[in-house]
Amino acid sequence: MAMAAALLSLQTNASSVIQERQGKQGAQIAIEIIKIFGDIFKFAGFAFPEEVDAWDWGANPNMCDIYMETTDGLNCYASVRCNDGLREYNAGKSTWSACYQGGRQFFNDPRIGDFSIQFSGKDGIDGQGLTSPLLQVKDVGNWKEIPVSDLAAKMAEDDECRDHLGTTCDDGPYVCMWLGGPYEREKGRTRKWRCGVPKTGMNFPGFDSDGPTNSRGYRPGWCGVHVTQYQKPDPSKDQYTLEARVVDANQNEIGSSGGKKGSKLVFNSKLWLPFVINSRAVDADPLDFEYDNVRWNSNDSKDHHCSVGNYDHGKREIDCGFTCK
Known part of the structure; x- marks a missing residue:
């Protein structure tokens, strides 16, 4: 789907999932997502090329899967899984000092470099508790904000489109998703998300991870x-x-x-x-x-x-x- 057609589709086919956003219509939110990533999304004539989703490190060994969760509005936890194994952050759920609305916690993973997670909302589109995580990776757009819930809603919108036999549904690849299904996000006490990011120096449509360069302007x-x-x-x-x-x-x-x-x-x-x-x-x-x-x-x-x-x-x-x- 060409870029103009993609934007037109977002304006005319926004689903009820995104329309739940308070104070804004679904189409407006979807277009804002495109604008947020406009300087790093490389559409190359297509809105979302048909490739594996960003978190699928099994199909793309250059990618890693970042998992995020909160329980009862606290108990923050994250993990990073790549093709060389799993690393957990706050496994005992006692060392995440910024586990509150607006708090930003910083981490370092040897595969993806420095990154941070901030739960910017409460009782939002994701359900009750800490919601609307913002994921940032230093080497991706110099700490570019990745709006996890909005991108998960985009995937849910397309799932709903396909469930209703829509003819203009996007097929991905997707960057973030809700775990447990978008229609079950109100259930239970734990909120779960996953996103995919490239290893340092690797690329994915929309994400270019650049490690530090030397005095001649290249990364050895x-x-x-x-x-x-x-x-x-x-x-x-x-x-x-x-x-x-x-x-x-x-x-x-x-x-x-x-x-x-x-x-x-x-x-x-x-x-x-x-x-x-x-x-x-x-x-x-x-x-x-x-x-x-x-x-x-x-x-x-x-x-x-x-x-x-x-x-x-x-x-x-x-x-x-x-x-x-």
Whole structure:
């Protein structure tokens, strides 16, 4: 769904779930959610691309699942689960010093970095007790506020749309959800939410987690190179042409070849040294790479995790990783 169509859909099809917000109509709230994330949501022509939901770390190992709960208006608890295990915060429910309305508690998790949770409301759309959590992660938009309840309501709205056989329902991916189902949020004494955030330096549609960069403006660690190799127009006399770009450990582009060039590329970037790519004789041959006196080729799927696509319409795509200090 294109962006304009998505906004029109939000204006005309807001559900009763979001309409419960006091003093505002559901469509207005939904549009405000889009505005809140307008500077970090990368729609790329679609409102919500069909991908796995943000908290599904099993399907996307670059993501982590943040779980939040309160009981009886206090007893705050959180956990972060990634593909390498679970870490609990306030497991005994006695060390969360800011477990009250408006209180903001700070944490650090080695997978996602510094983050905070603030229960900004009481007896709100989520039910009685502490509600309306605001989740913030330092490396995502420099502590950008993630309005958990509003984003959970968006998922509930779409669920309701599908339950009523709607034809313009969004399919996600979703960032946050209520646990126990949106229609059961008034029941029981415990309020539960979950959201997905990327590991430091990783990305998800709408979330770009950037770790600290060095003096040259890139994050060292594991960088990547993407190459497009164009076949020879006339193999008897022509050469391959190559086009490439490199990304840092934040998955941000830090340099490129500047378009299609010859059969060998030597180009500078924010990296300390030039990056070298060289083609060989025939289509089946791998590409050769060199950076910082380390040499490898595109057949190296073990140490450099290279992937090579098939030729299609006269070109193929190649990706490799490498250590960048």
